[in-house]
Every structure is written in structure tokens, then in C-alpha cells.
Amino acid sequence: MFMLSLPHTVSEPPARFDLVIRGGSVIDGTGSPARPADVGIRGGSIAAVGPGLGRGRREIDASGLTVAPGFIDVHTHAENVLVLPSAANFVRDGVTTVIAGNCGESPDDIGAFLAEAERRRISLNIGMLVGHSSVREKAMGGSFDRPPTFEEMQTMRGMVEAAMRQGALGLSTGLIYLPGVFAKTDEIIDLARVAARFGGVYTSHMRSEGNNIRAALEETLAVGRGAGIPVQVSHIKLSGDNNWGRHAEVLGVLDAARAEGLRVTQDQYAYTASSTGLGQLIPAWALEGGSVAFRKRLADPAERARMSAEMAETPARRRRPDFNWVTLADCRCNRKLNGLGLPEATRRVKGQVDMASQIDLILEIEAKGGAGAVFHGMCEEDLQAFMRDRHTMVGSDSGVRRAGKSVPHPRGYGNNARVLARYVREKGVLTLEEAIRKMTSLPAETFGIADRGRLAAGMAADVVVFDPESVADTATFVAPHSFPAGIPWVVVNGEVVVRNGKQTAARPGRAVRGRQCDAAETRPGGGAYEP
Ligand SMILES: [Zn+2]
Structure with missing residues (x-):
């Protein structure tokens, strides 16, 4: 594993690519089998994927390693990336794009947040959901254990619309948290309709992940049905010993909804403890x-x-x-x-x-x-059953970690590496290709990120290079501030952010915005929206 800067001499043709990742086993993110290929990058995009590509100005020797699309972590609380722009816990785990604003909480001004993220220069790409609790808190000022008034409902609709026009990817709820916990289903459907008009997704930290999970699932699906919006169950789990083993029931409800025509997906972190x-x-x-x-x-x-x-x-x-x-x-x-x-x-x-x-x-x-x-409230059997479901993607539920601060859940450092080590290599719960699909194309498709999540010409050059034999999470519940092993290279928008297992100073992250207009309108940049 080394990076060459090849001297340019008269006898050699000029390099065709800015960066070539050579000789690796390429897993393209779609679930297709691994194949030997080079990845050629020009500027911020993938220019070619195939065998025997021409020279790059710089090259990464990936022989013996797996080359995959950068991981997209759709369930994060990475709003704090503005103060911790290196986002080391994510990029060292192979994550090149995060979606923040989950579980009902988001910044007030999403347009300003995304612009600021790009202005300050962050290491990875970030997209944002508009949080229902944040909107509700602002609109209903101080008193929440009641339905909103007509005027407050209008204000909330306006806030969700503004966020979607600024590039939010959807609406999130956190229905165990204040003040979202006091909202009734019809209020959520009403706001989800606004997000749906802009092509958004509805993600929900449901009202129950334990005793009342059945009703909570039905409520989540009712929002999908009532608002005509794709639904994402956040951090799917079964909490409480008395609920362990109910995974078939939960997955059955979700499958039935899909059979009915709803678009339903879920994310999950690979630990039996929540936080x-x-x-x-x-x-x-x-x-x-x-x-x-x-x-x-x-x-x-x-x-x-x-x-x-x-x-x-x-x-x-x-x-x-x-x-x-x-x-x-x-x-x-x-x-x-x-x-x-x-x-x-x-x-x-x-x-x-x-x-x-x-x-x-x-x-x-x-x-x-x-x-x-x-x-520590879940069981391994349920975790594995949820992981096997093909609609489940990998999401850490973490914010950006400050090195050494407190004793947080280890998922912030090692979630993806843990899936690859424990659930692919050790337990065989997933194939490597399927695990990568859950970290890349499935999240990209679900959240409407058209130019990321696959290794193919024309896609943004977000790439992770790891060793499938040695990749491993090292963060534990006792000592969580520990980076994974076996992820030597991470590339974001064509720039190397992890080199030989060390983070570089590069900050090439961009904002990932939704389509920002409803289907009947033209794009802000001109031109009609084409679905
Ligand atoms: Zn949550």
C-alpha cells in the first residue's frame, strides 16, 4: 500500500487520470459480485472502472484490498460537524457522506447550515433532514402537550417547506422525545405531505421500539400511506427482554406494507445496545x-x-x-x-x-x-434478523465524536467496520457485496442521492479501500475512542482524506441537497425537474 507520484517524462504519455486505485477487488455497491478492476478518477468524479486503466498522476496500490463506494451513513446526528470538521470517527470508518437531522432534531436554518458546512470545509459530504421536534418547538413556543392551533400548523408547514426548498432530504420525527412525543399522527401526516411534494423521505424514531412496537409501526406506515411518502424506520430494534424474538412479527408488518405498495426501508446499527x-x-x-x-x-x-x-x-x-x-x-x-x-x-x-x-x-x-x-437492551438474534433483511441499511446513529470526551457508545467509531468484521467475516450473516450495498447504493437510492453510492463512471469519486481480512472495529463500550483497523484509504470527491490509515488535512466535503422544488416547478438553477 503506497502512493506514487509518477514523474512526468517526455517519453511517457500524460497521465489519463488524477488518481488511479489500481489492482483491487472492486465491489460496486449494487450487490454485484466483486471483480478485479482499477478505478480511475478525474477531478471529483469517477472517470472509469475497469481492468488495465491508463496511468494516474497519483496511484494507490490496492492489490489484495477491496475497493468500494464510500459509505453513506443515513442515520447520524452529525450537526456538530461545523465545530469538528475533520469528522475523524466517520471518515476513519469509511464514511464519506452523512445525513444529519435525524430523530426529530435539526438546525433552524438548513440552507444556512449546508452553506456553512461547505464554507468551513469539512472532510465528508453532508445532507440534512428537517426535524419535526425542532419545527414544533419553534412554532408552538413553550407549551407542547396539546395539538397545534390552526395558525401553528400553518407555521410548521411553512417551516418544513422552507427547509425542503433549502435542500433538506426529508422530514424526521423522534416520537419518544419532547416535544414530538405529544404530536398526534394527523399532525405528522400533514407535515410529511409537504416533504413528499419535494421528493423527501419520512424517517422516524418511532413512538415505541418495545412493548408497543406494533402500534408504532402502524403509525409510521400510516404516515407513508397518508402522505404518499417513502418511509424509513430509524435504528430498527426490539428493546426490552420481554420483546426479544419478535423480529419476524416486525419484519412481517413491513413486508405487508411493501406488498401493498408503500416504499419502506430501515436503518440499523450493529450493536445490541442503544444510546x-x-x-x-x-x-x-x-x-x-x-x-x-x-x-x-x-x-x-x-x-x-x-x-x-x-x-x-x-x-x-x-x-x-x-x-x-x-x-x-x-x-x-x-x-x-x-x-x-x-x-x-x-x-x-x-x-x-x-x-x-x-x-x-x-x-x-x-x-x-x-x-x-x-x-444494553437488545438481543443478538433480533439484530441479525433485521440485518439480513434486504431493506435494512447501515446507520450509526452517532454524532461527530470529540476524541477522548466521555464514554459514548462505540458505534460512533466502528459501526461499518463492525458489520464487515463481525457480521460478514466472522458470522457470515451477510456477504461482503450485500453488506457494501447496505452502506452505499441502498442509502443513496432511498434518500435520492443520485450521484453517490456506486462505483461507476460519472459518479462522485467517494471511495473506500479496505482489507476484508483485517478490517475490524476496535472501539468498545469501555474504551470507545478507537478507530477501526484495516481501512487504509478513503477518498471524498476525488481527494484523499485517509492515506495509509491516517487522516489527511483534506476537507473536500460538499453539501448533499434534495431536489429543492416540487414536481410542478422548475429547478432553482433553471430547467424542469425530471423524475
Ligand atoms: Zn433516534
Whole structure:
């Protein structure tokens, strides 16, 4: 593995390409079998894929390695790429495009965000969804446990339309989070209709991924049906020991919807633990109105008792003796607790581990600014069944990581490498070609990114070169800040961002925008939209 700058002499013909990735095993992203070929890149695009290509100004020797389209991670929270533009945890994992704005949360001004991302120069490409919770929060100012008024609904429609015109790829919801949790299905259908007019996708962190998953799936599909919009189930999973094994039921519901004509896909990260705010263990009614309102309720003994009683039911429902599936990842008020299981954290803080003390600790942490947490709540069998489904793509659910900060979920560093190592090489759950398809062409097609996700002439030159024998995630739940092994080269828009396993200073990332007009209009750049 080396990169040559060939001296240009009179006797040699001029290089035909800016960069040639030579002698690798090419997997083009469509699911077609690997084949030996070179990849020739000119400017930011792939100029040719085939055997025996002419010389490149620079060349990468890919013999013994697999050459694939750069990975497209459709489920991220990478809005923080503006402050961490190298996005090292993504690019070192082979990711060349991320979609942010998932689970209902997005920046206020998506056009400004995308422009800023390009102005500041980031290492990878980024697309954005408009988040329903963000829109709802802005339109309904302060009071959320109610339906929107007519005027508020109009405001929300206008905000979704503005976002779609600025290039958003679709609408996302997070129906376990405030304030989205209080929205009824008809409100979501109404807003999804706006996104649908602009060719958008509807992605949903559903209202339940456990006991009530059936109803949650039906609601998600109802949005697809009611709004005429393709639907993406975010981070598909079955949470809670009592729900383990229900994968056939879940996949059956999704298959039936497809048979009916709905476009339904899903994304998944390759771990049996999830991660979100510790506040998820606290009832939504207690958190409504923000931290001041929450602390006020907490100070009221009757309200606090009601919260505790509801929270105490959760472990029992999941057939757990206590909150032993919860680990603190990023506790704002006491960093020493990061990485500890909740029972152990409770023992350190309170000297005892009974349920009441664990609940008290959760409430007190929330009152002091909250915490990120990791929840070990899924089973391997369901994970593999969801992974095998051909409509499932690979998505990390991660933001850009700040090296060494707190003890976050390892998915942010190693999700794609883990699929390739554990689920392709070790367990044989997927073929290599199928795994790559789930990281490339399937996400590109689902989110309408026409010029990425395949290795073919004319496509953007986003390429990852990895060793299928040694690629491996090295990030663990205990030590998550660790880059994968076996991914020596990553190219974004024709520029090398990872060279011999080290990130370069290149920042060639671009904004990935949707079509920005509805089907009846002309494109902002002129010319009619052609479906
Ligand atoms: Zn989510």
C-alpha cells in the first residue's frame, strides 16, 4: 500500500487520470459480485472502472484490498460537524457522506447550515433532514402537550417547506422525545405531505421500539400511506427482554406494507445496545416545559412520588431486577460516573443500590443537567434478523465524536467496520457485496442521492479501500475512542482524506441537497425537474 507520484517524462504519455486505485477487488455497491478492476478518477468524479486503466498522476496500490463506494451513513446526528470538521470517527470508518437531522432534531436554518458546512470545509459530504421536534418547538413556543392551533400548523408547514426548498432530504420525527412525543399522527401526516411534494423521505424514531412496537409501526406506515411518502424506520430494534424474538412479527408488518405498495426501508446499527439521554427513563409529562418546570415538579413530594412509581415499573416490565441495562456515558454533573452501570454509580454516590436510590440518582442527574447513557437492551438474534433483511441499511446513529470526551457508545467509531468484521467475516450473516450495498447504493437510492453510492463512471469519486481480512472495529463500550483497523484509504470527491490509515488535512466535503422544488416547478438553477 503506497502512493506514487509518477514523474512526468517526455517519453511517457500524460497521465489519463488524477488518481488511479489500481489492482483491487472492486465491489460496486449494487450487490454485484466483486471483480478485479482499477478505478480511475478525474477531478471529483469517477472517470472509469475497469481492468488495465491508463496511468494516474497519483496511484494507490490496492492489490489484495477491496475497493468500494464510500459509505453513506443515513442515520447520524452529525450537526456538530461545523465545530469538528475533520469528522475523524466517520471518515476513519469509511464514511464519506452523512445525513444529519435525524430523530426529530435539526438546525433552524438548513440552507444556512449546508452553506456553512461547505464554507468551513469539512472532510465528508453532508445532507440534512428537517426535524419535526425542532419545527414544533419553534412554532408552538413553550407549551407542547396539546395539538397545534390552526395558525401553528400553518407555521410548521411553512417551516418544513422552507427547509425542503433549502435542500433538506426529508422530514424526521423522534416520537419518544419532547416535544414530538405529544404530536398526534394527523399532525405528522400533514407535515410529511409537504416533504413528499419535494421528493423527501419520512424517517422516524418511532413512538415505541418495545412493548408497543406494533402500534408504532402502524403509525409510521400510516404516515407513508397518508402522505404518499417513502418511509424509513430509524435504528430498527426490539428493546426490552420481554420483546426479544419478535423480529419476524416486525419484519412481517413491513413486508405487508411493501406488498401493498408503500416504499419502506430501515436503518440499523450493529450493536445490541442503544444510546440516548438518561432522561428517557423519566416520564415525558415530568419533563414537559423544560428543566425549570421539571425541577419544580421534583420539589413537589406528590409529583416526585408519582414519577418514581412510574419509573419503578420499567425494570419489572423488562424483566430486570433494577436498572442494570443502563450505563452512564456522559454525565454533566459528575464525570467520574461515566462508564459506570447505573447500580454501581448509585452505590458510589449514595452508598446503596436499592431501586429507590437508583431512581433518585436518575432524577437528580436529570435535575443537574442530565446525562447521555448507553442501554444494553437488545438481543443478538433480533439484530441479525433485521440485518439480513434486504431493506435494512447501515446507520450509526452517532454524532461527530470529540476524541477522548466521555464514554459514548462505540458505534460512533466502528459501526461499518463492525458489520464487515463481525457480521460478514466472522458470522457470515451477510456477504461482503450485500453488506457494501447496505452502506452505499441502498442509502443513496432511498434518500435520492443520485450521484453517490456506486462505483461507476460519472459518479462522485467517494471511495473506500479496505482489507476484508483485517478490517475490524476496535472501539468498545469501555474504551470507545478507537478507530477501526484495516481501512487504509478513503477518498471524498476525488481527494484523499485517509492515506495509509491516517487522516489527511483534506476537507473536500460538499453539501448533499434534495431536489429543492416540487414536481410542478422548475429547478432553482433553471430547467424542469425530471423524475
Ligand atoms: Zn433516534
